[in-house]
């Protein structure tokens with residue numbers, strides 16, 4: 157499945173997450189295996205410190221660069237010079253001369269800082285060093301502030317999203333601004349295998365002779381959400397890949413939506429001390 161971003165760029169709606177995939181052999185083998193079974197979208201970040209291994213696996217896969225969609229995330233809010241340096245480092249490590257999608261990893265609490273980082277992203281886009289630009293962990297209010305000065309709207313917002321935190325209000329807002337929504341943490345750090353989520357998910361999985369993780373992936377895709385589950389285990393990488401082909405009924409999707417508890421398993425973007433401005 158493909159998501160047409162607001163600028164026409166086609167983004168595979170299913171991909172591989174690589175948070176906490178150790179740099180070196182683990183990241184290299186994981187990405188290489190995922191590409192060999194059909195993944196064409198890899199999500200990494202400067203913070204994950206595995207861009208070099210991801211880049212190496214992509215080169216060694218021999219798959220043409222333009223058939224693979226690479227997302228990375230800029231960690232720092234800083235001077236243009238420092239941000240350009242960090243971006244150039246991502247290009248070098250990923251062994252490519254362009255990035256498909258770059259995201260601001262975390263919002264700063266000062267809107268002027270987010271706006272300045274965004275202006276830098278716009279310059280990357282205008283110089284054709286990136287095919288699309290977006291944000292991550294932005295709440296509605298962060299986006300509203302960003303749009304005050306943005307010349308180009310973000311094309312994607314990647315946020316924590318899973319059965320315990322369905323993010324329907326945020327999705328509705330983002331869609332009104334033509335911003336695609338992308339899920340991270342789809343398996344809730346294992347929470348989907350526990351109550352109050354697992355009974356309903358297992359019932360739907362049994363009905364389709366599928367697994368709980370496949371049901372969660374299919375639920376997100378049915379709602380138009382970009383899904384990037386992470387695994388370093390070959391059998392799970394394959395299982396998750398096959399999950400994208402599972403079709404749920406609208407009723408089943410509503411039943412999963414109803415599991416929402418407003419439950420975060422990751423940090424609340426409004427309540428963290430990260431993403432400070434670095435001189």
Ligand SMILES: NC(=O)c1ccc[n+]([C@@H]2O[C@H](COP(=O)([O-])OP(=O)(O)OC[C@H]3O[C@@H](n4cnc5c(N)ncnc54)[C@H](OP(=O)(O)O)[C@@H]3O)[C@@H](O)[C@H]2O)c1
Pocket residue numbers: 172173174175176199200261292293314315339340341342343344345346369384385386387388389392393395396422
């Ligand atoms: N923008 C952000 O701030 C942010 C934050 C967090 C994550 N992300 C992105 O989103 C991606 C996905 O989120 P995530 O890594 O936090 O978590 P996730 O995809 O929800 O879950 C990964 C965990 O689930 C296990 N798992 C994977 N497939 C499974 C299966 N079929 N059956 C049972 N267990 C399975 C994995 O174990 P094994 O690996 O041991 O198989 C791993 O422990 C990240 O990798 C990253 O790319 C972004």
